[in-house]
Amino acid sequence: MTGFDHPGLLYHNDDDYLAGTAAFVRAAVAGGDPVLVAVPDPNLTMLRDELTDVGGAVTFADMAEAGRNPGRIIPGVLLAFAARHPGRRVAAIGEPIWPSRSGIEYPACAAHEALINTAFAGREATVLCPYDASRLDPTWVEDAWHTHPVMIDSGQRKPSPWYTDGVTAAAAFNQPLPPVPGSAVTWKYTAARDLSAVRAFARGQAREAGLLGDRGEDFVLAVNELAENTIRHAPGPGVVAVWAEPGRLVCQVDDNGYLADPLVGRIPAAVSREGGRGLLLVNQVADLVRIHTEPTGTSIRLHMTL
Structure with missing residues (x-):
């Protein structure tokens, strides 16, 4: 594959998660691509344990720390990783949305997911984004179909009929902020x-x-x-x-x-x-x-x- 690829991965349990993510990492390593895994615990620990056979070829990051501010992920995590491997195609798993994310954080997370498409347009990279379809707010899962041009569901890869482009998708999350409290x-x-x-x-x-x-x-x-x-x-x-x-x-x-x-x-x-x-x-x-x-x-x- 050439160009930029940004699939969302829907998973329902640990087996689903490992089937989609570990296979992705092993394929990228076999293809000679530098690989970044930036996900929150306990998924980070689970993937480290699963990938002991190729772990030395993978960079791991705790997304709950590196990406606690979603606005930091593109410049500080994804583009920073790509910059360390100039001239090469890179592969990454980025999971910026997890069940304990708050409602005040979510619009920034979703806007980030949409804008990856614009920030990486024309680059040689794949960014796979897992979504916990069993525990996330169903609306958040629906939004993934708008922020990703391709979705992987039950092992099947399919184009999203609701994706338009990164900027248009991000505009839906340009939402008014809660009122400033009177005590400010x-x-x-x-x-x-x-x-x-x-x-x-x-x-x-x-x-x-x-x-x-x-x-x-x-x-x-x-x-x-x-x-x-x-x-x-x-x-x-x-x-x-x-x-x-x-x-x-x-x-x-x-x-x-x-x-x-x-x-x-x-x-x-x-x-x-x-x-x-x-x-x-x-x-x-x-x-x-x-x-x-x-x-x-x-x-x-x-x-x-x-």
Whole structure:
């Protein structure tokens, strides 16, 4: 096979899972392709145990860690792996959606699945995405038919009649965010001279919530990058809102700009290009990033685990 292949794999039990994934890995290894397996436990442990015969030829990653922010998976997991093997076809198993994913995480996960098709268009790669059809929300399983051009069900590979293209599929998950709570503390900014005050505000909120040390500074960095993007690219002022939820600190930045490119923050910018790294940095340091954008304005919400 040449070009990019992105099948979804529906499985109902461990036997289904191993039949689809282990066979995929062994075929790729036999074909000489570098292989990445990025799945959450217990599937990660199960596959490691199953693939002892070829394990030395496979790179394993815990998707619950590497991909806990779905916006980090394309640049930090999949493209990073491909970049380590220039000029070669690569094979990967990526499982970004599992039963304990929350409803607030899910739209970012589904958008990621759709945008893989755009990010990898024209590349020599296969990314197999397993879905636990017995335990996932049935709507999430239905969505897989919209975000994958091909599905594998009961061992049968079939084109999806509902797939259109990555950008169109991702647009369905550009959904309004839950309202900012009334308890949130806000800070307004308009120009570059305000950024030092934005950073001080973010640092104070992180300290008050108990987000300290390097993670506190990651939070400050992320808020600063979002505010700087407003100043560079959006008309009018921006507003930062910060509040605590059980186990996490949340920040939302609202402005009047529009993110026309859904791959912003998911594709590393060329070294020669000025800018284009702000949202990429935010995706790297945050535990979850949700975006809602429309011509009248954009809201970006980041979550940091406490």
